Amino acid sequence: xxxxxxxxxxxxxxxxxxxxxxxxxxxxxxxxxxxxxxxxxxxxxxxxxxxxxxxxxxxxxxxxxxxxxxxxxxxxxxxxxxxxxxxxxxxxxxxxxxxxxxxxxxxxxxxxxxxxxxxxxxxxxxxxxxxxxxxxxxxxxxxxxxxxxxxxxxxxxxxxxxxxxxxxxxxxxxxxxxxxxxxxxxxxxxxxxxxxxxxxxxxxxxxxxxxxxxxxxxxxxxxxxxxxxxxxxxxxxxxxxxxxxxxxxxxxxxxxxxxxxxxxxxxxxxxxxxxxxxxxxxxxxxxxxxxxxxxxxxxxxxxxxxxxxxxxxxxxxxxxxxxxxxxxxxxxxxxxxxxxxxxxxxxxxxxxxxxxxxxxxxxxxxxxxxxxxxxxxxxxxxxxxxxxxx
Amino acid sequence: xxxxxxxxxxxxxxxxxxxxxxxxxxxxxxxxxxxxxxxxxxxxxxxxxxxxxxxxxxxxxxxxxxxxxxxxxxxxxxxxxxxxxxxxxxxxxxxxxxxxxxxxxxxxxxxxxxxxxxxxxxxxxxxxxxxxxxxxxxxxxxxxxxxxxxxxxxxxxxxxxxxxxxxxxxxxxxxxxxxxxxxxxxxxxxxxxxxxxxxxxxxxxxxxxxxxxxxxxxxxxxxxxxxxxxxxxxxxxxxxxxxxxxxxxxxxxxxxxxxxxxxxxxxxxxxxxxxxxxxxxxxxxxxxxxxxxxxxxxxxxxxxxxxxxxxxxxxxxxxxxxxxxxxxxxxxxxxxxxxxxxxxxxxxxxxxxxxxxxxxxxxxxxxxxxxxxxxxxxxxxxxxxxxxxx
Numbered sequence: 001x002x003x004x005x006x007x008x009x010x011x012x013x014x015x016x017x018x019x020x021x022x023x024x025x026x027x028x029x030x031x032x033x034x035x036x037x038x039x040x041x042x043x044x045x046x047x048x049x050x051x052x053x054x055x056x057x058x059x060x061x062x063x064x065x066x067x068x069x070x071x072x073x074x075x076x077x078x079x080x081x082x083x084x085x086x087x088x089x090x091x092x093x094x095x096x097x098x099x100x101x102x103x104x105x106x107x108x109x110x111x112x113x114x115x116x117x118x119x120x121x122x123x124x125x126x127x128x129x130x131x132x133x134x135x136x137x138x139x140x141x142x143x144x145x146x147x148x149x150x151x152x153x154x155x156x157x158x159x160x161x162x163x164x165x166x167x168x169x170x171x172x173x174x175x176x177x178x179x180x181x182x183x184x185x186x187x188x189x190x191x192x193x194x195x196x197x198x199x200x201x202x203x204x205x206x207x208x209x210x211x212x213x214x215x216x217x218x219x220x221x222x223x224x225x226x227x228x229x230x231x232x233x234x235x236x237x238x239x240x241x242x243x244x245x246x247x248x249x250x251x252x253x254x255x256x257x258x259x260x261x262x263x264x265x266x267x268x269x270x271x272x273x274x275x276x277x278x279x280x281x282x283x284x285x286x287x288x289x290x291x292x293x294x295x296x297x298x299x300x301x302x303x304x305x306x307x308x309x310x311x312x313x314x315x316x317x318x319x320x321x322x323x324x325x326x327x328x329x330x331x332x333x334x335x336x337x338x339x340x341x342x343x344x345x346x347x348x349x350x351x352x353x354x355x356x357x358x359x360x361x362x363x364x365x366x367x368x369x370x371x372x373x374x375x376x377x378x379x380x381x382x383x384x385x386x387x388x389x390x
Numbered sequence: 391x392x393x394x395x396x397x398x399x400x401x402x403x404x405x406x407x408x409x410x411x412x413x414x415x416x417x418x419x420x421x422x423x424x425x426x427x428x429x430x431x432x433x434x435x436x437x438x439x440x441x442x443x444x445x446x447x448x449x450x451x452x453x454x455x456x457x458x459x460x461x462x463x464x465x466x467x468x469x470x471x472x473x474x475x476x477x478x479x480x481x482x483x484x485x486x487x488x489x490x491x492x493x494x495x496x497x498x499x500x501x502x503x504x505x506x507x508x509x510x511x512x513x514x515x516x517x518x519x520x521x522x523x524x525x526x527x528x529x530x531x532x533x534x535x536x537x538x539x540x541x542x543x544x545x546x547x548x549x550x551x552x553x554x555x556x557x558x559x560x561x562x563x564x565x566x567x568x569x570x571x572x573x574x575x576x577x578x579x580x581x582x583x584x585x586x587x588x589x590x591x592x593x594x595x596x597x598x599x600x601x602x603x604x605x606x607x608x609x610x611x612x613x614x615x616x617x618x619x620x621x622x623x624x625x626x627x628x629x630x631x632x633x634x635x636x637x638x639x640x641x642x643x644x645x646x647x648x649x650x651x652x653x654x655x656x657x658x659x660x661x662x663x664x665x666x667x668x669x670x671x672x673x674x675x676x677x678x679x680x681x682x683x684x685x686x687x688x689x690x691x692x693x694x695x696x697x698x699x700x701x702x703x704x705x706x707x708x709x710x711x712x713x714x715x716x717x718x719x720x721x722x723x724x725x726x727x728x729x730x731x732x733x734x735x736x737x738x739x740x741x742x743x744x745x746x747x748x749x750x751x752x753x754x755x756x757x758x759x760x761x762x763x764x765x766x767x768x769x770x771x772x773x774x775x776x777x778x779x780x
Contacts, residue, residue, distance in 0.1 A: 035652035134654060176493060194636035194661045198628040201662040202621060205669075209617045211601055227599045230619070231592060238588040239632060243721075252692070259695060262425035267690060272591040279595075300657060302642070309539035315706045331633075331721075 010077055014090045016048040016097050019073035019083075021111060024147055026375075033136040043071045043147055044113035045105040049091060049097035051153070056389040058153045060096055060144060061085065061104035062161030062168035063237070066286060068112035071104040072097075087369045090137075094377035095160065095306045099385040103151065108143045109135045109293045112134070115288030115312070118219060130216020135293055137301045141366045145179070155179050158381070159320075159388040162186035162366035163333060164294065167301045174303070174320035178252035182384055183320040184377075187330055187366040188312055190303040196332055200237050200295040203232035207288045216289050229288045230279030237278055241360035242329035245270060277322070304344075311344035322352040323380045325373065327365035353380060400467055404480045406438040409463035409473075409774050413503060414537055417525040423526040433537055434459045434503035435495040435664070438479060439487035441543070447630065448543045449485055450493035450534060452551030452558035455655035455684045456676060462487075463493040477759045484767035485550065489775040493541065497526045498533045499683045507679030508609060518679075520606020525683055527554075527691045531561045533567070545569045547779040548771065549710075552576035552756035553723060558693045562729070563708035564693070570772070572768060572774055573710040574767075577720055577756040579727035580693040580701055580734070586722055587628050590685040593622035597678045606679050619678045622667030627668055631718035632752035653763065694734075701734035712742040713770045715763065717755035743770060 025042045032038065046069045051058060052185045061071050063084070072089035074082055089095045089102055106114040109132065116133035124131075147285045155293030159180050161169045166188025190198075207213060238246075250271035257267030277340070307314035322345055326338035326375045335356045345352040355376045360367040365373070411526045414431045422428065436459045441448060449509045453474070462479035464472055475746045479492055496504040499522065503667050505524035514521075538546070549570050551559045556578025557585045563573045582590075597603060600618030608614045628636075640661035647657030697704035712735055716728035735742040749755040754764065 033651050034654035036654055105543050129553075141498065166512050191642065193633055194642065194659070195631075195633045197642070197659050198624075198636060198665055200662050201659075201665060202624050202628065205621050205624065205666065206596060209621070233597070234588075234592045234595065235625075238592065239586065241585075243585045246588060250584040252581065252584065252587070257694070259690065264424035266424055267686075269584070269587050269591075269689065271588050275588055275591060276595065282579040296657075300649065302649070305516055334633075344418065 011074060013143040014092050015082060015086065016073035016090050018077070018124065019046050019048065019070075019075065021069055021075070024150060026143075026146060028146070030139070030143060030146070032133050034134045036133040038115065038133070041108060041109065041115035041143070042113070043105045043112075043115075043143060045095055045103060045147060046070060046072075046083075046106065047074050048102040049100050051101040054155060055152055055154065057100050057385070058148075058156050059100045059102045059149065060159045060172075061095075061145070062140070062157045062159065062165035062178065063104065063107060064161070064165045065298065066291070068110060069104050069106035069114075071113070072102070088374070088377065089221065090231070094381050095282075096375055096378075096381060096385070100157065100381070101381060103147070103153070105144055107140045111287030111290040116287065117216070118251055118287045127217075127219040129219055130289065132289060132293065135297050137167050137171045137297055138175065140168050141175050143258065144168070144172075145176055148179070155181060158182040158184055160184040160186070161188070163363065164298050164356070165196060165297070166305070170303055173320045173322075174314060175240075176347070177317055177319040180318070180320040181390060183318070184323045184325075184380070184383070185338070185341060186325045187327055187333045187338070187363055188341070189333050190341055191301060192299055197299045199235055202293060202298055203235045204229055204292055206231035206235070206301055207292060212226045213288070216292075218288070225288045226280075226283040229283040229286065229291060230276070232291060233279040233282040234275045237275055239332050240363040242331065242360055244360040245362050245364075248360070254310065286306045289312060311340070314346035315344050315348035315350055318350060319346070320350075322350060323377075324354045325376065326351060326356045326364075327361070327363070327373075328356060330358045330365060333362045357361045397724040401464060404482050405476065406463035406473060406480050408467070409436050409460070409465065411436050411459055411465070411503065411592050414540060416533070416536060418536070418707070420524050420529070420533060422529045424524045426523040426745070428505070428523070431498060431505035431533070432503075432541060433498065433505070433533060434500075435493060435537060436462075437494075438462050438474075438492040439490050441491040441541075445542055445544065446547060447489065447491050447548050447775070448538075448541075449490045449492045450546050450549045450562075451479070451485075451492060451533070452530070452549065452555035453494065454496060454553040454555045454674070455688065456681070457555070458500060459496035459504075460502070461617070462492070475757065476762070477511060477757065478767065483617065484764055484771050486768075486771065486775070490547065490771070493535055493537070493543070495537055495750040498531045499680060501677030501680040504696050506677065506749055507606070507683065508677045517607075517609040519609055520679065522679060522683065525687050527557050527561045527687055528565065530558050530687075531565050534558070534562075538569070538605070545571060546555045547774055548572040548574055550574040550576070551578070553578055553753065554688050554708070557688070557693070560568050560693055563710045564704055565711075567707055567709040568712040570708070572713065572780060573708070574713045574715075575728070575731060576715045577717055577723045577728070577746070577753055579723050580731055581691060582689055587689050589625055589722070590689055594626045594685060596621035597682060603678070606682075608678070614676045615637055616670075616673040619676065619681060620666070622681060623672040624665045627665055630753040632750055633723065634750040635754075638750070640664065650761065701730070704738035705735050705738035705740055708738070708740060709738075712740060713767075714742060715745045716717065716746045717749045717751070717753070717763075718746060718757060719750045720753045722753045
């Protein structure tokens with residue numbers, strides 16, 4: 001008997017199907033915002049759909065804190081889970097791969113194949129670890145723009161991102177105004193609040209006080225601060241959901257134990273074991289130094305800092321048309337933060353559409369299948385295509 | 391020259407002044423909700439004001455997660471800080487010590503002199519550590535009631551508490567209806583939400599994964615999980631404040647470093663160093679096992695569990711009149727939770743006053759000098775006294 005042939009219909013019809021990550025190596029040095037230089041680096045990326053003849057239909061996806069280049073489709077026939085934004089990317093989906101050519105890189109500093117803290121530092125022959133340069137959002141914009149150059153994409157029909165990804169979108173619009181036709185900023189902010197910084201610092205503290213951290217050089221010690229990273233993920237998971245979402249998902253259901261009097265059994269709520277499990281899974285798959293680097297980039301981002309703290313002045317530099325989306329129950333990137341973006345864009349005389357989506361899933365909503373969100377997003381993207389990607 | 395004499399005016403006029411903690415030992419065994427028995431235990435407590443002739447003017451203060459028996463006044467002339475609720479207890483303050491006799495115990499399981507995990511287990515001659523029994527709110531009510539017996543207080547004019555303290559107040563009203571004239575429940579809830587449990591679990595996880603935890607037996611190892619406890623405190627501190635309070639207090643002010651491009655200095659926000667400092671201070675002064683025990687008691691509390699999950703049925707057992715207070719920006723014990731209490735009391739036909747205080751300090755507001763809060767609280771307490779403590 002011959003081995004079974006993988007049929008294309010093994011994947012859902014609206015999936016991009018099997019995808020293969022690609023790697024681009026850069027030999028031109030890049031000087032980072034911190035002043036340090038990387039002589040060479042590589043970026044992993046995936047593409048979906050087909051670049052049209054005049055190279056006008058490209059969409060760049062900027063990922064968030066724990067994202068990577070695998071935004072849609074499957075890496076092999078046995079994959080149970082598609083890429084992290086498969087709800088939004090595929091044939092007939094908001095970012096319709098029948099019409100758009102989608103590029104999604106893993107950011108510099110990432111831990112999924114792009115040069116980052118787990119890569120070998122050519123000067124020492126050991127992993128960079130804690131010596132990897134501090135990155136800013138603008139460094140990602142710069143390296144993404146070089147990836148675009150090499151792919152022959154001069155101008156993106158749209159640059160799209162949620163959360164930290166939205167910060168990259170806004171920075172793109174200021175740094176390379178002529179290269180961004182449409183900027184789509186989802187569940188993001190022009191700068192983090194003190195509360196957001198506090199949660200990031202709790203996460204970092206959990207990682208950095210883990211005895212396996214070794215000042216960031218844990219790989220050289222053949223270990224990693226998994227316990228701390230798991231706690232960091234628990235903080236993220238809890239705060240990226242809403243109070244209502246947690247109530248609907250877990251309530252006060254028990255996993256073990258009983259509240260009966262006279263019984264001294266360990267009582268454990270479902271929410272506790274779920275968070276611990278999620279934290280443990282994440283800590284096996286993600287690099288702690290990348291987590292630190294990404295949270296720092298989040299904290300440091302301040303769109304208007306070099307524009308006299310005036311976001312109107314900042315956005316006057318942009319030429320893109322904007323779509324801004326927020327979610328009603330998102331309390332880490334609250335609708336107010338998106339409205340500040342919209343107000344600044346209006347003040348700068350820029351074209352902007354804004355939708356606040358009623359959804360109880362908190363910050364995580366931007367990754368989820370929320371019909372109203374997908375409708376708004378689809379309608380906007382279709383208009384871009386219908387208007388000839390201008 | 392003679393040494394200077396400490397003048398009474400060394401303390402503010404509305405302070406209870408110098409106070410001396412007291413200790414009461416109990417030889418009558420107490421069987422706890424978990425089924426285990428403590429043969430003997432002791433409770434630290436303080437009192438302020440004077441018990442009147444008919445013993446009718448007593449007020450019991452129930453403390454919260456990190457509280458203790460030192461609610462008001464000073465332990466010595468050099469104390470820079472008074473007790474934790476000095477804003478509300480003293481001559482002319484809401485709990486006016488010219489009229490009321492105030493009793494504030496350190497709860498069983500505490501770490502300020504009452505029997506708890508750091509006490510010696512008489513069966514082993516070593517600290518209880520992780521072997522100390524799990525406690526429920528009802529265990530505190532039971533042991534507080536025995537303290538009251540020994541002080542000759544049959545009925546409290548009021549039992550008062552914020553947060554976890556408010557849970558004790560409500561349990562008192564159900565367990566000993568005839569002993570509570572007024573129940574004052576501040577910034578509390580009939581049960582925690584999944585989100586609240588999640589934050590407590592993050593705190594516990596930080597403590598229990600600290601390599602110095604030793605399954606709760608750190609004292610026997612001559613150490614303590616300070617790093618984990620400090621992170622736990624950072625979680626508490628961040629979530630007991632509101633987003634607005636953190637913005638007003640810290641904003642994005644920097645403590646060290648600069649965002650100037652080309653400078654790779656460590657940037658630290660004020661909010662980060664503040665939280666770390668607060669965490670470190672707390673971890674020197676508080677016992678980690680007590681923190682675990684208190685957060686578990688918070689999680690486990692569910693007022694109506696044994697009343698068919700019907701809070702109206704539960705409150706029908708009470709005879710007290712209630713004052714319920716919430717704070718507009720408190721998101722861990724949100725106004726909605728207080729309104730659920732009020733609705734249940736109304737449904738049970740009980741007398742209840744309710745005030746939602748506009749305040750941007752989050753959950754911490756119940757400890758702070760917020761004029762409207764103190765006015766409402768004072769007016770209610772004065773009416774109790776004016777009506778003869780009935």
